[in-house]
Amino acid sequence: MMKLFLPGLGVRVMTLTPLAAAAVCAFAMTAATPVHADPGDFGAMPGLWKIQVRHVANGKAGAPEVHWHCVDEGADPWTTFAAWTPAEGECTATDQQRRSTSLAWKLTCKAGPAASAHVDFDSAKHYTGSVTAEGRGEITQVEGDRYAACTSPQD
């Protein structure tokens, strides 16, 4: 009997819809000086990410809120991983610092205190981060794990 393989099945349809994965956190953030990161040298793997967000009060982290989202290959790390702000409402990011495995930025918000935030990857599939507000200390802890592949708007 013949054996069969289908090594092809290669070309996928191009779908160039806007990135749907960016806004894990329902807060708006605008950059005073837009920094459009080159995604090529950022060390995060595309795919399905599980994000756990813990709000910190009086030094104690609460139960995690779990969010799942797809990270597209070539996504802007700022819009994908740096959506954390200290308050609801419009915030402005400044002093954005980016390395291949980390993001750091400062925030001023109309409805909250000034803050600083960071995200640090210890592998292409895992990161931790936090937001620290002036006068309040750490207010948010974030941890992300990449779990699987994801279809993207380019498929």
Place this chain on the structure above:
Amino acid sequence: MGAGNNGAPLPANFTDQSTGEGSTAMQFLNMAQGDAPYFKKLAQKYALSDNFHQSVMGGTGANHIMLGFGNLIYYADANGNPATPPENQIENPDAQFGTNNWWVQDGYGGGSYVNCADESQPGVKEIKNYLRSLPYLTFKGADCKAKAYYLVNNYNPGYLGDGTPAPLGADQFTIPPTTQENLALLLEKHNVSWKYYGEGFDTGKEDGEAGTFCNICDPFLYSTQVMTNPELRAKNQDINDLYNDIQNNTLPAVSIAKPDAILDGHPASSKLDLFEGYVRKIVEMAEANPKVWDDTVIMVTFDEGGGYYDSGYIQPIDFFGDGTRIPLVVVSKYSLGGKVVHTYYDHVSFDKFVEANWNLKDQISGRSRDNLPNPVSFKKNPYVPVNAPAIGNLMDMFNFTKKDVSDTTAIVD
């Protein structure tokens, strides 16, 4: 509207150039001037089909589902019964008020399901009326399972590679696990060995090759029966396992192999010559092992045509397609040898080939397209079956008995 609006309104100052897509209607490959040299070489030596089709007028995921299930799959509850998806995930091709056909809901992060049994659903009646107007009865009378919302584009499968059920919800764009019958289950039923080899699968972590594994390309990641059974789940493997199996004479009877996003030839992320390199490695590896080469057929194709215009005949089969033509080359010592075959095929022809080659006398399900007959056509127009709807089983791409086919192959150049 490009790849879909995901329910958003028409953008201000919208033009046909601002979609980011759709402005390129055709791609030109000049093989006489050196384009696609390896595929040209394969076609000249083995056999090429010029009437092979994507099964669905939809994306990669839907066409791989058709390959694996012979049918599309629908949104299901935990028991596998048809259920209603979140509203934002239901296709609505009605035009938004005041627009020139800017749809109400469509897109990767939006509407991708259709309840084609319900003619009150947007757009359904128009397609059904067209199918009823044809001079032949379409497959199953173009009916659809009652209350079933079928997936017609790309959504993530219901299982992660390690067997974990994928997260679901209105913002996940993941189809729930399905219990619908599929090719893997048919092969298991008849004790025919099989594997799916996906580049980057990495034992289910889907993180090889920098995370470019194509999850929507593995039809068995959608299947509850496969993914909750450790023995069957383990038959989803990495492309490196294919290389090992070729070299160690451990290939299963039926293999499906898929490159990652870097090598798949996709215009957005790859190049055609990278896909050629991927195919070449497999073909040369198979040729180098006489035990493999002696009884192996390699079929090389694309999942869909990327939306490019195509002048070829498309056979209306059922509510979902067929789709436009795509290339198919069959590589085997038993292929016709430099011939072009005009018989009508689509992806489900692979399923029919498997069923014919292993003499299964069985089909995937009562609703799968492998129930369709082989085409009958006239020499003056070999592309159009006169017994439509019909798709071939690919057997006429081969000459297994080495007989003289010069008089019998009216559909072969």
